[in-house]
Amino acid sequence: MPSSCPECGSSNVVEDDLYSQRQWVCVDCGSVVSEGHLTTTVSDETQGRAVPYHASTEVLKKPCRNLIAGFSRVRALCRILRLSSDMESAVVSLFERAYNHPNFIFVTLTKKEILGGCCVLSVCRQCNWPVAMGTIGYLLGVDNAALGTVYREFTKALNIEISTIGIMDMLESFCYDFKLGPQQVEEVFAEPAQRLVDRTSALIELAADAWIVTGRQPLPLLFAAVYLAWQSLNPTVSDVA
Incomplete structure (x- = not known):
């Protein structure tokens, strides 16, 4: 309880329960001396730790439905092409990275499916796995021109070195x-x-x-x-x- 009112110096300070928030009021001048937990002292403010808004509201973010479907699609492509488990993991990781890239967030689902094929093709070429772009295009049901366009955009956006296969x-x-x-x-x-x-x-x-x-x-x-x-x-x- 405050000992005196800072405005008039009166010691006639009482607790007011009229409002939902607890507060202390000076009877003589009507000033609100303290408002319970909402008020802090200088020492409280200097010793307190600021909590960022994003940290106070942060929750565990789950993958969206389209991303989960994309994972399933690229895994199916890896198994059709008989890629090893390590290569499959690399494809899934690369697809998640590409899916969340600013260049591909607001593209169509068709382009995102082609993006999955680009991830498979990229990992295959990095591991010297003999797979042609035409094979990926056939499995996805898209023409090589569309696949090639997305592949060039994909390698540029993610800064992936293009390796060729003869x-x-x-x-x-x-x-x-x-x-x-x-x-x-x-x-x-x-x-x-x-x-x-x-x-x-x-x-x-x-x-x-x-x-x-x-x-x-x-x-x-x-x-x-x-x-x-x-x-x-x-x-x-x-x-x-």
């Missing part, structure tokens, strides 16, 4: 994906994978010498080269094909 880098895994080994297909169609790789590599090199590879998409060239190599190694299938 057609020869994708050749071996591409040939093995056809599963034409003796244990995988009938003998009349079978061909050891390494022989197929060697013959396809020779055809690609021949096409490069003839300027057929220059300026073309890699996937159609790989399909054509593998098919020709397969037929040249086992001519009996040409009539069946």
Whole structure:
């Protein structure tokens, strides 16, 4: 309880319970001497610790529904392309970073889905995993031009160094994906994978010498080269094909 009124010096100070906030009032002059917990002394103010507004209202922020759906989508792409668990984790982390970037916050859901494909493509190239842009575009159902535009914007916004992959880098895994080994297909169609790789590599090199590879998409060239190599190694299938 205050000992005296600072305005008139009277010691006739009483507690007033008329309002919801506790306060002390001078009977002689009517001044409010103290308002309970709302008033502080100089020592209280100097020793107190300021609490920022964002800290006082901070709550645990959960990912939005679209971000959760994006995580599921990029994980599905990683498993289709048989990426390792470490690569999948890197893709998910990169997608969250890109999703919350100011350049991509207010874009359409279609562009955000393409953004997920860009994250997969970026991690694959950083890890020398042979995946073509056309493969990502096919899995997403978008054309290569749209994917390429978003990919360039994505690498620039996140300051990611673009690494290129050549057609020869994708050749071996591409040939093995056809599963034409003796244990995988009938003998009349079978061909050891390494022989197929060697013959396809020779055809690609021949096409490069003839300027057929220059300026073309890699996937159609790989399909054509593998098919020709397969037929040249086992001519009996040409009539069946």
